[in-house]
Amino acid sequence: MAEVTELNRSHFNNEASNYDSKFQKTIQQLTEAILERLDFIGVDWVADEEDGSEQGDGSTHAREVRLLDYACGTGLMSRALAPYTTQCVGVDISEGMVGVYNATAQNQGLSEDEMHAVVGDVTVPEDPSPAALSAPRFFNFDVAVLGLGFHHFADPPLAAKRLVERLRPGGVLLILDFVTHEPIVKRDGHDGHGHGHGHGHGHSHGHGGDKDEGKDKAFHNAAHTVTHHGFSESQMKGIFEAAGAGRGFAFQEMGSGVVFTHGSTKDGSKRRVFLARGEKA
Numbered sequence: 180m181a182e183v184t185e186l187n188r189s190h191f192n193n194e195a196s197n198y199d200s201k202f203q204k205t206i207q208q209l210t211e212a213i214l215e216r217l218d219f220i221g222v223d224w225v226a227d228e229e230d231g232s233e234q235g236d237g238s239t240h241a242r243e244v245r246l247l248d249y250a251c252g253t254g255l256m257s258r259a260l261a262p263y264t265t266q267c268v269g270v271d272i273s274e275g276m277v278g279v280y281n282a283t284a285q286n287q288g289l290s291e292d293e294m295h296a297v298v299g300d301v302t303v304p305e306d307p308s309p310a311a312l313s314a315p316r317f318f319n320f321d322v323a324v325l326g327l328g329f330h331h332f333a334d335p336p337l338a339a340k341r342l343v344e345r346l347r348p349g350g351v352l353l354i355l356d357f358v359t360h361e362p363i364v365k366r367d368g369h370d371g372h373g374h375g376h377g378h379g380h381g382h383s384h385g386h387g388g389d390k391d392e393g394k395d396k397a398f399h400n401a402a403h404t405v406t407h408h409g410f411s412e413s414q415m416k417g418i419f420e421a422a423g424a425g426r427g428f429a430f431q432e433m434g435s436g437v438v439f440t441h442g443s444t445k446d447g448s449k450r451r452v453f454l455a456r457g458e459k460a
């Protein structure tokens with residue numbers, strides 16, 4: 180496993196049980212911003228009138244809309260879009276995050292067929308088709324989403340390509356991430372780098388405890404899970420095109436009001452977030 184992937188796994192395993200409560204406000208803001216952009220995302224979502232009406236074969240939908248939530252974490256993207264889909268399949272490198280994703284789905288009364296996550300990694304260069312993700316359930320998606328995971332990957336363009344491989348023709352790749360930003364300057368004046376790949380960014384994972392020392396340590400750990408200080412529209416366009424999802428590419432900022440707490444300030448900072456979408460030809 181690449182060093183940055185292992186750092187992510189262990190960091191998010193530690194974060195998993197507190198993630199949803201710690202970032203409740205951010206999750207709510209992002210969920211609302213996503214739901215305002217269902218038309219922009221451009222998937223042929225399941226409409227309200229299709230939902231719940233029993234079909235001849237005993238199913239409750241006339242057609243399927245299947246969503247792959249990669250780097251799903253505790254399930255922000257799945258939960259936002261579940262009402263407009265028939266199946267959400269989560270994949271994440273962290274067992275802890277996957278555990279919370281599945282426990283939440285179960286608590287909501289959803290079956291494994293409706294919403295379930297597994298541990299997996301499609302970003303390993305030498306393993307284009309990981310055994311854990313080889314079943315038909317992990318292919319032919321109508322939409323593949325990636326929420327705030329892209330800047331954590333060693334090779335984001337490779338990740339995009341691997342996700343497009345799992346879309347049906349015409350399926351939509353949707354990426355939510357940060358617009359290019361400066362590294363956050365820590366209290367001691369450093370930008371949180373330190374080990375080459377780590378960028379003092381720790382957007383949403385910074386607070387480790389009440390003491391400054393604990394916060395700095397957590398901030399450092401979080402910073403080392405990050406590989407990119409966000410992405411520009413032209414970078415994303417190039418990545419979508421190279422991945423085979425350049426058709427109908429569109430990029431939209433979701434506003435700068437999304438609050439992310441981190442170790443360098445008491446109250447968190449605001450970060451510009453984008454949604455980028457494109458279709459597999």
Ligand SMILES: C[S@@+](CC[C@H](N)C(=O)[O-])C[C@H]1O[C@@H](n2cnc3c(N)ncnc32)[C@H](O)[C@@H]1O
Nearest residue numbers: 187191250251252255271272273276326328331
């Ligand atoms: C900031 S969290 C975002 C989680 C969720 N999508 C959300 O929007 O709340 C980033 C997630 O990426 C996952 N991750 C990092 N590297 C990964 C990889 N190579 N493959 C799969 N998941 C990865 C982490 O475990 C973590 O759950």
